[in-house]
Amino acid sequence: MNKAEPPFPSIYYVWVLCVAVLFIMLLYWFTESFNVPLGSA
Amino acid sequence: MNWIAWAVFFAFLIYVVTDGVRRGRKQQDLDGYFAGGRCIPWWAAGLSVMATQASAITVIGTTGQGHEKGMEFLQVYYPLPLAMVLLCIFFIPLYRKNPIITAYEYLEGRFGPATRSLASLIFLVSRCLALGVVIYAPSVVLSSMTGLDLLSTVLIMGLLTTFYTFLGGISAVVWTDVKQMTVILGGLFICLFILLSEVLQHLDFGEALRVMGSASKLNAVEVTPESVNFVPRTHAEIAANPDGMPSFWEEKYNLWSGLFGGLFLMLAYFGCDQSQVQRILTNPTANESRKALLLSAFAKIPMQALVLFIGALLYLFHLVGDEPLLYRPQDQALADRPEHVEVIDSIEQRYAAVKTERRQLAMDLADSPDDPVLQADLVGRFQGAVIRAAELRKEALTELAPPNEAGKKIPEVDTNYIFPHFVLNNLNPLLLGLIMAAIFAAAMSSIDSVLNSLSAATVIDFYKRWLRRDASEAQSLFAGKLATLFWGLLATAMAVGFEGGGSVIELVNRVGSYFYGSLLGIFTLAMICPAAKARAGLIGLAGGMLTVLAVHLSIKVEFLWYNLIGWLGVLAVGFVASRFEPR
Numbered sequence A: 001m002n003k004a005e006p007p008f009p010s011i012y013y014v015w016v017l018c019v020a021v022l023f024i025m026l027l028y029w030f031t032e033s034f035n036v037p038l039g040s041a
Numbered sequence B: 001m002n003w004i005a006w007a008v009f010f011a012f013l014i015y016v017v018t019d020g021v022r023r024g025r026k027q028q029d030l031d032g033y034f035a036g037g038r039c040i041p042w043w044a045a046g047l048s049v050m051a052t053q054a055s056a057i058t059v060i061g062t063t064g065q066g067h068e069k070g071m072e073f074l075q076v077y078y079p080l081p082l083a084m085v086l087l088c089i090f091f092i093p094l095y096r097k098n099p100i101i102t103a104y105e106y107l108e109g110r111f112g113p114a115t116r117s118l119a120s121l122i123f124l125v126s127r128c129l130a131l132g133v134v135i136y137a138p139s140v141v142l143s144s145m146t147g148l149d150l151l152s153t154v155l156i157m158g159l160l161t162t163f164y165t166f167l168g169g170i171s172a173v174v175w176t177d178v179k180q181m182t183v184i185l186g187g188l189f190i191c192l193f194i195l196l197s198e199v200l201q202h203l204d205f206g207e208a209l210r211v212m213g214s215a216s217k218l219n220a221v222e223v224t225p226e227s228v229n230f231v232p233r234t235h236a237e238i239a240a241n242p243d244g245m246p247s248f249w250e251e252k253y254n255l256w257s258g259l260f261g262g263l264f265l266m267l268a269y270f271g272c273d274q275s276q277v278q279r280i281l282t283n284p285t286a287n288e289s290r291k292a293l294l295l296s297a298f299a300k301i302p303m304q305a306l307v308l309f310i311g312a313l314l315y316l317f318h319l320v321g322d323e324p325l326l327y328r329p330q331d332q333a334l335a336d337r338p339e340h341v342e343v344i345d346s347i348e349q350r351y352a353a354v355k356t357e358r359r360q361l362a363m364d365l366a367d368s369p370d371d372p373v374l375q376a377d378l379v380g381r382f383q384g385a386v387i388r389a390a391e392l393r394k395e396a397l398t399e400l401a402p403p404n405e406a407g408k409k410i411p412e413v414d415t416n417y418i419f420p421h422f423v424l425n426n427l428n429p430l431l432l433g434l435i436m437a438a439i440f441a442a443a444m445s446s447i448d449s450v451l452n453s454l455s456a457a458t459v460i461d462f463y464k465r466w467l468r469r470d471a472s473e474a475q476s477l478f479a480g481k482l483a484t485l486f487w488g489l490l491a492t493a494m495a496v497g498f499e500g501g502g503s504v505i506e507l508v509n510r511v512g513s514y515f516y517g518s519l520l521g522i523f524t525l526a527m528i529c530p531a532a533k534a535r536a537g538l539i540g541l542a543g544g545m546l547t548v549l550a551v552h553l554s555i556k557v558e559f560l561w562y563n564l565i566g567w568l569g570v571l572a573v574g575f576v577a578s579r580f581e582p583r
Helices: A010-034 B003-026 B030-038 B042-053 B056-069 B072-077 B080-097 B103-111 B113-146 B150-199 B205-214 B235-240 B255-272 B274-280 B286-320 B329-335 B338-367 B372-400 B415-426 B429-467 B473-497 B502-528 B534-554 B559-578
Strands: none
Touching: A010 B080, A010 B205, A010 B286, B003 B150, B003 B429, B030 B150, B030 B429, B030 B473, B042 B150, B042 B274, B042 B286, B042 B429, B056 B072, B056 B113, B056 B150, B056 B286, B056 B415, B056 B429, B072 B255, B072 B286, B080 B103, B080 B255, B080 B274, B080 B286, B080 B502, B103 B113, B103 B274, B103 B429, B103 B502, B103 B534, B113 B150, B113 B274, B113 B415, B113 B429, B113 B473, B113 B502, B113 B534, B150 B286, B150 B415, B150 B429, B150 B473, B205 B286, B205 B338, B205 B372, B255 B274, B255 B502, B255 B559, B274 B286, B274 B429, B286 B338, B286 B415, B329 B338, B329 B372, B338 B372, B415 B429, B429 B473, B502 B534, B502 B559, B534 B559
16 A cells, blocks of 8 residues: 555545435435335225 | 357457457566556446446346346345445455455454465355356356357356456456446447337337336335334244245345345455455555445446346336247247147237236326326226236246156246347347347456456465465466466356256355355454454354354345344354453
8 A cells, every 4th residue: 555645535435425325315206206016006 | 140240249259358368468476467466547446346246147137137026126236335435444444554465365464364264265165156157147048049059158158258367367357347347338228228219119208107117117215125024934934834924034125135234245245255355456556446446336326227227128118019928948949849838828818818908008007197096096907917917927937847856836937038038039130249248248257357366365365375385476376377277167167067957056146145244244353353363253253154054044034134144143253252362
């Protein structure tokens, strides 16, 4: 490992997690809006 | 397949192999052969991480799964971004502190050589067995598609990949993975485009979503589990009452098994499996390794959603067009035999009627006004037709299945043949060749990574550790190449031997999930329990595996949970054992 390496910016982690959560929420909305579980109608 | 498709397919194979061989000319030492001289850029390593995970079965099996069960499988991938962030924070500093080549080298520093060797051995055994399946499973499908016999398909896939990995080492693996990943993504987008253009001739996009959703194919997030009975059932209870209510732990995919079981699976796979860890050891710096993992964190869920959505679209494509009763060519041939022809004809007639009804109800549903009562009635009737069509397919597969020892016929699912059937019957030769190349690319990109990592673990953790500690770079490099050849030939031979061994394959597929949680557990124990030394480490690792075995033998739990159980088992046993370590 390069000793002079600067610390990795934590904001990247925050970005990744925020994008993932937003994407999963979008999929949740998508499921709730369109999907009907088999046998439930 | 006509000559144009074959030409495209072989052009791709020749390009991949020559590129792999060309990359190998620079390999002079072990660091170059197994770590690419630590000069692979982050984006290439990141794409290689994704390509390694995307096997041919991911492409053909997952689209089939989308067709049959909808998008529920996507839930396993939801914890992946969190797993990648945790690996960036906790694992990468460990791996990049010293110039190690295998993940298990780290364990020796903490727990001594026995734990390191045991962890590496677990990896070697489980990965080699799994590699046989990675070669065999797509070969079966591809041989039925191409008309090539199974042996030829296994040999092309296994030996070509072994050849360029043997010569080129990790650089060949990573750079061919980049090209293979490009072909896989290109192939998927072409299929998406074709399916959408076909479906949109019958329905607009909103109507298509409504129909797919009504068939329960858009189930990407299932918050409510099918069962809220949290008491697991023992095997004896299930044998006494086979029709009893399954417990929460027996549901394969829902949000909760995905989030918790999936998190530990992802952490173990990307953090402790040498076939993945090796990719992040090829970058020049730790921060480049982190970026490689974060690329996967960003891209994997959308990619998997794309694959499953293609499967769901394929269902709609069949629904508005014509869906075959049987997808597997062997089943179609069997159905023509005198002993089956009458029964299958009868099923075909009922299936045709159900398909017509299902199509009409789908069109009515698409055109229906926004009246909730009317819609609920239509959806109910449509779902009835969807279920009946699926039952008729199952009935036909049961009719064709050979009876087992008890005289009972168990249908063999044909999910893996759905996507190839579409490709073979609906694409022009040029695209067919390209998609075939994409399926082969997916297989080869997984095989090459595993081969190189098996070789790395053999040479670094065994040859240089136990057999020849004073081996020169040239001797070690020679051993590495020899090991690649050995594992490649062994896995190919195993794939040949799997023919007809369905139950063996299922068993092998599950082997990894029995060990993964324990492997993650031992790395976690190393990080969080300074009191644990050599003895506690070894006892903890054995304890975790025994815990999984005990759970497996006593109660019914879906495989994703084994990762969490193994991890907890190692930590619990390891912590207790650390109290008795000699001071």
